[in-house]
């Protein structure tokens with residue numbers, strides 16, 4: 001724990017990290033296996049959705065743009081740890097200059113998933129993206145279509161963007177790429193009914209009606225602190241089984257981000273706004289660290305099974 005890449009052990013020992021406010025030991029996940037490695041390509045985005053859990057918008061660099069040189073060592077380290085998939089999120093990954101080169105490299109080693117809003121940045125790079133179909137491993141896309149109602153989607157993403165994203169989705173599918181959909185949930189909704197409401201749009205894009213739809217709850221803006229119940233060790237054994245604990249992302253994945261010019265490993269895709277979840281500069285050391293469930297988004301994972309993963 002003395003390497004310069006290791007975060008100060010102070011916070012790992014601190015009461016706030018280890019204990020809930022009533023003094024009970026916090027619930028935790030001891031990571032078992034690195035199956036999925038996420039890269040956050042930066043919080044620069046061509047859109048400015050007010051609900052973005054990353055606070056991404058044009059010109060934002062809370063999380064910085066990655067280059068192929070930044071990514072390469074983590075791909076090799078992840079492969080040595082047995083990784084099964086590389087996943088990319090933003091911001092909008094297709095605004096970053098080296099995204100096609102990064103995917104081209106990663107696809108030599110494992111399947112890749114890219115989360116995208118499927119608007120101009122992806123459209124503008126289609127010529128670079130199309131040949132990636134011929135790589136040794138498959139490239140899959142997850143397109144954000146927030147609601148099965150174009151007007152509700154366009155309210156925050158801009159007029160005409162539902163139709164554009166659906167059109168780009170159709171192009172991806174026609175080319176031979178697999179596509180899933182990401183949507184936002186609304187309080188009190190009937191999830192099955194909302195998913196069914198996507199079927200006419202899936203048909204329009206030529207996608208099967210069984211297309212995976214990943215549902216995202218309200219995660220709140222980065223740095224926010226909504227009141228949620230604290231998760232204790234007792235909660236994790238009373239309400240969770242070994243199997244459901246293993247399904248939590250911090251058990252089997254990590255996310256690499258670039259902050260202040262340094263590549264850092266965070267516990268999962270949902271906690272990069274809290275420095276306590278900076279687990280170091282290498283995957284090997286990050287995988288050894290017990291992840292305490294103190295972030296408000298941990299409660300969403302715990303109670304609702306929220307996950308960014310499709311594994």
Ligand code: SF4
Nearest residue numbers: 249250268297298301
């Ligand atoms: S947000 Fe979820 S996956 Fe991330 S550290 Fe908390 S419980 Fe684990």
